Amino acid sequence: MSGKRKDYISWDEYFMGVALLSGMRSKDPNTQVGCCIVDQDNKILSMGYNGLPKGCDDDEFPWIREGENPLETKYVYTVHSELNAILNYKGGSLEGSKIYVSLFPCNECAKAIIQSGIKEVIYGDDKYHETHGVIASKRMFDAAGVRYHPYHWTDREVKFKI
Numbered sequence: 001m002s003g004k005r006k007d008y009i010s011w012d013e014y015f016m017g018v019a020l021l022s023g024m025r026s027k028d029p030n031t032q033v034g035c036c037i038v039d040q041d042n043k044i045l046s047m048g049y050n051g052l053p054k055g056c057d058d059d060e061f062p063w064i065r066e067g068e069n070p071l072e073t074k075y076v077y078t079v080h081s082e083l084n085a086i087l088n089y090k091g092g093s094l095e096g097s098k099i100y101v102s103l104f105p106c107n108e109c110a111k112a113i114i115q116s117g118i119k120e121v122i123y124g125d126d127k128y129h130e131t132h133g134v135i136a137s138k139r140m141f142d143a144a145g146v147r148y149h150p151y152h153w154t155d156r157e158v159k160f161k162i
């Protein structure tokens with residue numbers, strides 16, 4: 001009987017919570033993606049969200065999905081959350097780490113995840129599971145031995161003033 005609190009958040013809730021909070025920085029009006037990379041000792045190594053590269057003004061570049069001119073859509077400019085987290089990490093190697101991400105990684109992020117040595121993907125949503133990108137991601141993860149599984153959502157709601 002140590003008397004410790006019982007309702008503290010689990011490691012999984014903590015890391016997915018950090019991923020979701022990171023995603024709240026996104027300027028994308030349709031899909032906000034956030035992620036959190038964690039080492040084997042449960043230390044957070046990096047975080048990211050989908051956004052524009054440095055120097056590209058959020059108010060100057062387009063955020064729309066479709067248009068006659070592909071150069072006026074967001075797709076050619078945004079850096080995905082996972083790539084941002086990998087590129088932002090300045091501490092050395094990500095070998096053996098895991099990534100919590102709110103959306104299943106696309107094929108380009110999957111390549112970066114594999115090459116950086118991340119070994120496990122815990123994803124919140126898989127809404128693009130029918131796309132070629134996600135099908136290719138899973139094929140590459142399977143071949144490369146990167147494990148992936150859905151996050152188990154809990155009933156916990158987090159509400160606080162910031």
Ligand SMILES: O=c1[nH]c(=O)n([C@H]2C[C@H](O)[C@@H](COP(=O)(O)O)O2)cc1CO
Nearest residue numbers: 028030031033050078080081105106109
């Ligand atoms: O792996 C990913 N990581 C990531 O950050 N994104 C971002 C890119 C876009 O800003 C947004 C997807 O936009 P939309 O759902 O409107 O197509 O999510 C998208 C994916 C894969 O779909």
Ligand SMILES: [Zn+2]
Nearest residue numbers: 080105106109
């Ligand atoms: Zn991606």
